[in-house]
Amino acid sequence: MNVRPMLSRLAACTVLLAAAIGAQAAPTVSGRQLSVGAADVQQYLDGSFPRTQDALGGLIVMTMSHPQLxxxxGNRLDLGFDVALGTAGSAPAPLGKVKLxxxxxxxxxxxxxxLEQPTVDDFTPANNGGKLDSRTRGLLNAWLDDYARREPIYRIDPSVAAVLGALQVQSAQVENGKLVVNFNQDLGKLIPAGVLGR
Structure with a gap:
């Protein structure tokens, strides 16, 4: 009996299980406030990139990868990522790094x-002399608007979010290196013990 394939499968299952547990890292609750640390948000972003944006009926494809949170x-977060641009059927060529x-x-x-009202603050070209021209900036801004409207940078575990759905959100902000949302009720009384970190 060959033990090697079985050990390989066991190792792969262990890695997947560890990744699944890590992906479900619990937010922290304190009174009416729920917060998520930067490392958990970064892990979520790593799993949701790369992302692509098509333009001109698919003739141009822009790819965003390697997010860095x-x-x-202050009350704003910083997010950087690599941008590559390609035409239909061609491999994307690195354009540079965008910071917003x-x-x-x-x-x-x-x-x-x-994201709420994201703005592009800086661009570092991949090649000397490269720049973010008006067409590419327009594509990037269109992607940012769509991404901010539809895609979260961090999604709460559904079992916790089901409880939060009945509450009113009073504010959401960056605070002390965490994403923080304040609700209108004490979360500790609504969410079962052991579901959240404290």
Whole structure:
């Protein structure tokens, strides 16, 4: 009996299980406030990129990859990612790295934190002399608007979000290196013990 394939499968299952447990990292609750740390948000982003944006009926494809989150002091988050541009049928060529800043909102429909009014703050070209021309900037802004509207940068676990859905959101912001949402009721009384970190 060949043990090697069985050990390989066992190792793969262990890695998948660890990834699944890590992906379900619990937010922290304190009174009416629920917060998520930067490392958990980064892990979520790593799993949801790369992303693509088609333009001109698919003639141009823009790919965003390698997201890098920072939660500095203040009420806006920083997010950077690599941008590549390709035409239909061709491999995307690296364009550069985009850095943006954004406010934050919590959407009960998607059960997640979303970018709010993101702005492109900086662009570092992949090649000397490269630049973010007006057409590419327009594509990027269109993707950002769509992404901010539809896709969360972090989604709350459905079992927790089901409880939160009945509550009113009072505010969402970046605070002390975390994404924070404040509700109108004490969460500790509504969410079963052991579901959230404290």
């Amino acid at each position: 920072a939660l500095p002091q 800043s954004s406010g934050l909102r919590y959407d009960a429909q998607t059960q997640g934190f979303h």
